[in-house]
Amino acid sequence: MEKLQNITFWLCALLxxxxxxxxxxxxxxxxxxxxxxxxxxxxxxxxxxxxxxxxSQKLLPSTRILYLELLDKSARPVMQEKIMLRDGMGxxxxxxxxxxGTGNYYLKAxxxxxxxxxxxxxxxxxxxxxxxxxxxxRRPAADDPIFVDTLPRIEPxxxxxxxxxxxxxxxxxEKVKLTVKLDRNSSNPIETNLSVSVxxxxxxxxxxxxxxxxxxxxxQRPNLTLTExxxxxxxxxxxxxxxxxxxxxxxxxxERFFITIxxxxxxxxxxxxxxxxxxxxxxxxxxxxxxxxFWGNKTDLSKYTIDLExxxxxxxLKRPFPPFFPDKSLKTFIExxxxxxxxxxxxxxxxxxxxxxxxxxxxxxxxxxxxNIKYMLDEYxxxxxxxxxxxxxxxxxDKRKRxxxxxxFMWDLYANENSISNTINFQxxxxxxVDGVPVGDLQTIWDFDPLKIExxxxxxxxxxxxxxxxxxxxxxxxxxxxxxxxxxxxxVIRKEFIPVLQPRDFYTPDYQSEQASGNRLPDRRNVLYxxxxxxxxxxxxxxxxxxxxxxxxxxxxxxxxxxxDGEAIFAVTEFEVIKSGWNR
Amino acid sequence: MKKRHKIFLLxxxxxxxxxxxxxxxxxxxxxxxxxxxxxSTSGHQFLxxxxxxxxxxxxxxxxxxxxxxxxxxxxxxxxxxxxxxxxPRNIILNEKRIDxxxxxxxxxxxxxxxxxxxxxxxxxxxxxxxEVLFDGSRYKLMLKRKKNQVGDNNPSGGKLYRFTTVSHxxxxxxxxxIFLRSKKDLLESLNRDPEIISYIRKNKIHFRFRKAQATDxxxxxxxxxxxxxxxx
Numbered sequence: 001m002e003k004l005q006n007i008t009f010w011l012c013a014l015l016x017x018x019x020x021x022x023x024x025x026x027x028x029x030x031x032x033x034x035x036x037x038x039x040x041x042x043x044x045x046x047x048x049x050x051x052x053x054x055x056s057q058k059l060l061p062s063t064r065i066l067y068l069e070l071l072d073k074s075a076r077p078v079m080q081e082k083i084m085l086r087d088g089m090g091x092x093x094x095x096x097x098x099x100x101g102t103g104n105y106y107l108k109a110x111x112x113x114x115x116x117x118x119x120x121x122x123x124x125x126x127x128x129x130x131x132x133x134x135x136x137x138r139r140p141a142a143d144d145p146i147f148v149d150t151l152p153r154i155e156p157x158x159x160x161x162x163x164x165x166x167x168x169x170x171x172x173x174e175k176v177k178l179t180v181k182l183d184r185n186s187s188n189p190i191e192t193n194l195s196v197s198v199x200x201x202x203x204x205x206x207x208x209x210x211x212x213x214x215x216x217x218x219x220q221r222p223n224l225t226l227t228e229x230x231x232x233x234x235x236x237x238x239x240x241x242x243x244x245x246x247x248x249x250x251x252x253x254x255e256r257f258f259i260t261i262x263x264x265x266x267x268x269x270x271x272x273x274x275x276x277x278x279x280x281x282x283x284x285x286x287x288x289x290x291x292x293x294f295w296g297n298k299t300d301l302s303k304y305t306i307d308l309e310x311x312x313x314x315x316x317l318k319r320p321f322p323p324f325f326p327d328k329s330l331k332t333f334i335e336x337x338x339x340x341x342x343x344x345x346x347x348x349x350x351x352x353x354x355x356x357x358x359x360x361x362x363x364x365x366x367x368x369x370x371x372n373i374k375y376m377l378d379e380y381x382x383x384x385x386x387x388x389x390x391x392x393x394x395x396x397x398d399k400r401k402r403x404x405x406x407x408x409f410m411w412d413l414y415a416n417e418n419s420i421s422n423t424i425n426f427q428x429x430x431x432x433x434v435d436g437v438p439v440g441d442l443q444t445i446w447d448f449d450p451l452k453i454e455x456x457x458x459x460x461x462x463x464x465x466x467x468x469x470x471x472x473x474x475x476x477x478x479x480x481x482x483x484x485x486x487x488x489x490x491x492v493i494r495k496e497f498i499p500v501l502q503p504r505d506f507y508t509p510d511y512q513s514e515q516a517s518g519n520r521l522p523d524r525r526n527v528l529y530x531x532x533x534x535x536x537x538x539x540x541x542x543x544x545x546x547x548x549x550x551x552x553x554x555x556x557x558x559x560x561x562x563x564x565d566g567e568a569i570f571a572v573t574e575f576e577v578i579k580s581g582w583n584r
Numbered sequence: 585m586k587k588r589h590k591i592f593l594l595x596x597x598x599x600x601x602x603x604x605x606x607x608x609x610x611x612x613x614x615x616x617x618x619x620x621x622x623x624s625t626s627g628h629q630f631l632x633x634x635x636x637x638x639x640x641x642x643x644x645x646x647x648x649x650x651x652x653x654x655x656x657x658x659x660x661x662x663x664x665x666x667x668x669x670x671x672p673r674n675i676i677l678n679e680k681r682i683d684x685x686x687x688x689x690x691x692x693x694x695x696x697x698x699x700x701x702x703x704x705x706x707x708x709x710x711x712x713x714x715e716v717l718f719d720g721s722r723y724k725l726m727l728k729r730k731k732n733q734v735g736d737n738n739p740s741g742g743k744l745y746r747f748t749t750v751s752h753x754x755x756x757x758x759x760x761x762i763f764l765r766s767k768k769d770l771l772e773s774l775n776r777d778p779e780i781i782s783y784i785r786k787n788k789i790h791f792r793f794r795k796a797q798a799t800d801x802x803x804x805x806x807x808x809x810x811x812x813x814x815x816x
Contacts, residue, residue: 063647238607238646269614282608284644286681361645362681363703363710368616369678370710414619461616464675467668469617 029054030066030109030123031568033560035197035530038128040334042341044354045094045127046506048195048532049109050562051085057566059088059193063237064111065285065500066090067312070127071106075315078105082239082311082500084285085111089193091532092501093355102134108315115313122313130326132338160569161194163559169576172550173511173523176575180534180559181541183571192569194534194561196544200340200526201556201574202333204326238282239500241269241292243308245277245301253277254299256468262436263289264364264481270465285500286362292495293488295438297431297470300491308495333553340524340551347521355504366436366475371457372396372413377450386448389456396458397474398425399442406442408432410472413460430472431463435483437492444489445476452484453477506530511547525549534561552579607646609666618663618674620656622733627747629658629731632694636665642683653685655699658731658747660712662699679713702726702754704761711761714754718803720810724756725802751796755806767791770802774809783808 028051035046051060063086070079078100083092109123166177182192245253253273259281261267267287271279292308294301326334344353351357373396383389390399396411407429415424432439439445459473478484488494508529511517529546536542548555559571620629628634636652641664652665654674662685663676685699698719702711714726729751735743753764755773762773770791774780783789784805791798 269610282610284611284646284681286645361683365678365680367614367678369676369680414617418621459616461619461676463616464614464673466610466613 027054027117028052028060028064028111028113029121030111030114031560032068032107032109032123032125033195033197033532033558034107034125034127035527036199037126038130039096040337040341040526041096041098041100041129041131042345043096043526045096045107046197046355046527046530046532047092047094048560049083049085049090049092050193051088051090051111052562052566058564059562059566060085061087063087063285064113065237065239065311067110067112068092068094069108069312069315070094071108071315072101073103077312077315080312080498082498083503084500089532091195091503093504093506094501095354096129098131100129100131102129102131104128110313112311119313119315130334132334160563160567161559161561161571163196163557163571163573165557165573165575167575169578170548172548172552172577172579173517174548174577175511176528176546176548178544178546178557179541180536180544180571182536182563182569190537191564192536192561194536194559194569195532196529196534196557196559197527197531198529198546198555198557200337200528200551201554202330204330204333239285239287240280240282240311241271241308241497242280242311243278243306245273245279246305246307247277248303248305251303254296254301254304257294257296257299257301258438258465259283260293260295260367260433260436260438261287261289262291262293262481263287265362266366266433266436268367268436268465270468287499288502290496290499292497293437294493294495295491297438301493302491304493306493306495308497336551336553337526340526340549343522343524351504352507356507357504358502366457366477368459368463368473368475371473371475372460373458375456377453377455383450386446386450386453389450394456394458396460397430397472400429402429408442408474410458410474411460412472416460426462426471428471430459430474431470432474432476434476435478435481437483437488439489440491441489444486448476448484448486452479454479508546523549524551526551528555534559536561548577550579552577606648611644611646612641612648612651612664612677613666613668613673613675615663615675615677618656618661618676620659620661622658622745622747625733625745625747627731629656629747631655631657631729637694638688640686640688641677642685643677644681645683650688655685655713657729657749658733660730662713680710682713684716700726702728702756702761711754717753717799718806720806722757722810723806725799725806726754726756727796727799728752728754753793753796753798753802764793764802766793770805774805777809777812779812780805780809 031050031052033048033050039045049066051064051066052058053060063084066083066085068081068083069077072078079094079097081092081094083090105127107125107127114121160183162179162181162183164179166179170176176198178196180194180196182190241259245257247253253275256270256272259269259271261283267284269281269283271281273279294306375394377389380393383392398409398411399406400409401407409425409428410430411422412424412426416422432442432445434445434448453476455477457473457475457477459475462469462471463473506529509516509523528549529544531544534542534544554574554576557573557575561569563569622629631637631654634654636654638650639653641648641651641653653662654665655662660679661676662679662682663674666673666675679701680703682699682701687694687697687699689695698716699713700716702714704711711728714728716724716726718725729749731747731749733745734748735745738744755762755764755770757773760773762769764770764773771781787804789801789805791801
């Protein structure tokens with residue numbers, strides 16, 4: 001009887017766990033709306049990502065890292081990025097290197113959760129890149145898989161949305177008013193997230209449907225088994241640095257080592273490799289720089305090899321890449337777009353092409369926050385050597401010799417606060433850093449040109465990294481943040497990784513005033529408007545305004561979105577810009 | 585229920601918790617140690633008491649829920665209470681990477697109280713940790729608390745030290761950070777809008793800035809100012 005009870009208990013427990021994990025491990029689907037289906041090299045891909053739980057058909061409720069790759073015809077990634085999905089939405093921009101060749105590429109997007117399933121479930125979208133210096137003159141052959149100029153023009157049906165420009169034709173630098181309205185009647189106000197793009201259009205350049213595919217809100221994947229579900233959650237929501245540390249000889253693995261990410265703000269983490277040398281450490285999604293510095297406090301990491309694991313998947317492409325054979329009208333169109341890019345690059349600042357950086361969320365700061373004392377060297381007499389700087393005015397730290405080497409010993413703030421004497425030092429030397437680079441040999445500091453040092457910060461407390469701590473920190477900032485232009489110390493290993501892409505604002509000029517509209521600098525934008533953050537309530541409409549550029553032609557307006565109840569919606573319209581006056 | 589069954593049920597609950605999307609704990613365990621004590625000063629340097637509070641903290645772009653923390657107003661430090669290896673340790677967070685701290689407490693005066701780090705971007709000077717009282721689309725009202733050590737003469741000789749709290753209202757408007765010390769400061773920061781002045785007069789709103797007891801009145805005026813500007 002007892003045996004039967006035990007068996008029953010364990011069976012129920014197993015069912016509960018599997019069910020629980022199945023419910024908690026939600027399936028995910030991703031869709032990317034790009035501003036156009038084709039690009040000239042040197043342009044920027046503007047994108048908005050939607051992540052949805054196909055079971056509820058609603059936006060994913062929390063944060064995810066979205067991995068993006070652009071694959072060529074050999075399934076080789078030519079560009080890789082990461083963006084952050086927050087509450088199911090994310091945005092970003094990708095500058096297309098002018099060196100990429102002409103052809104169709106696949107934009108693939110997936111989260112770590114999706115990697116557990118089939119790569120067939122990854123989001124995939126064909127994008128045409130045109131390098132104006134590499135357009136083939138070959139005519140399509142009968143056995144070519146698909147050729148662009150004979151594809152029927154696919155006009156996807158409008159779905160759930162109305163979009164209308166106030167006119168059909170505009171002059172250069174004229175204001176366009178777009179009205180966007182939900183095409184549904186509902187007594188309950190439904191919130192909708194939309195992304196809107198307006199771009200110079202040619203009918204021969206949309207080889208794929210533009211609407212959000214039906215499978216986006218489609219089938220449920222089978223629930224994961226318990227074994228699959230117990231894979232660690234790290235890397236799904238937050239970026240992770242994963243890799244392996246291997247000694248170059250017989251020496252043992254260190255118990256721990258440190259990773260610093262230098263930049264205007266520095267970040268520092270500690271990693272503890274397992275018995276195989278594997279390590280994994282979550283890092284902040286706010287990190288923008290791509291340099292990683294690996295170092296050990298009492299271990300020379302140059303005697304080890306560090307291999308970082310790529311978070312990206314290997315791909316194989318089952319569908320053929322249709323080659324690109326432009327006809328005469330398409331070639332003319334591409335040449336015009338290319339001229340627009342050349343003129344923009346010549347006359348506009350880079351931020352107008354690649355986007356305006358958003359205001360910093362955090363002020364630049366080192367990893368420890370506010371120091372106990374900060375010396376701005378420009379506020380003191382400038383001395384010719386760093387030793388004199390320390391002799392003349394830097395307090396709260398003492399220089400002492402131990403084992404034949406010089407070290408900095410920080411004053412212990414806590415001990416001094418609670419004692420009459422105020423010169424009690426820590427018993428062990430502190431951490432010395434210059435621009436986030438650890439310095440083991442003080443001679444490096446003495447050799448520094450003081451004119452390159454902007455500030456010296458001293459932390460008079462123990463600094464903890466989980467179960468390890470440093471006896472205070474002395475941190476040098478140089479003006480250029482480049483370690484004074486010197487080579488890194490030999491025991492520091494430098495690696496690169498791809499941080500989470502920080503979104504930028506799309507540049508759109510304002511020609512309201514006569515002075516602005518009469519500005520003779522050419523405005524030859526191929527994309528007139530991109531807005532990934534349009535919010536709409538049902539029964540309401542929104543008006544979006546922007547100005548046309550100097551180049552004439554047909555411009556397409558494309559609106560994609562997702563309602564709060566999981567319905568994918570889409571609309572498209574067109575208008576014409578007539579070149580006027582001196583722009584002709 | 586047998587012991588192994590209890591253990592297993594606890595494991596199931598643990599797995600369900602892990603299924604949540606909490607970032608790794610090390611983010612809250614990396615930092616300077618907090619060790620400030622003032623044995624000869626009466627009172628305490630904290631927001632409420634030396635006992636830790638619970639909060640949801642958004643730090644380094646990541647959200648942590650139910651974190652034990654405290655706010656030292658005297659030194660303007662937010663620190664978390666961790667138990668690495670089972671021993672308590674207070675770790676000071678890098679205040680410049682705090683998005684917000686939302687207190688979760690049964691006390692209705694504390695529940696939902698939001699702390700954030702404020703930087704005066706125009707003057708490039710830090711203001712520090714503030715309590716966010718109102719966060720509109722154009723205006724943000726905050727309260728900056730400061731505890732000072734004040735020495736009173738001891739009849740037996742020497743000084744008797746105690747903590748006293750001083751608070752200031754801060755308004756962030758049009759990218760500017762303005763300390764509100766009087767009604768004049770408020771009206772200047774709202775560009776002396778005649779509609780707002782008229783609203784204050786009609787509703788006979790009096791501001792008690794000195795004792796930081798003007799919160800409700802200030803929020804009322806700012807709500808009105810926001811609706812005026814949105815044209816609703």
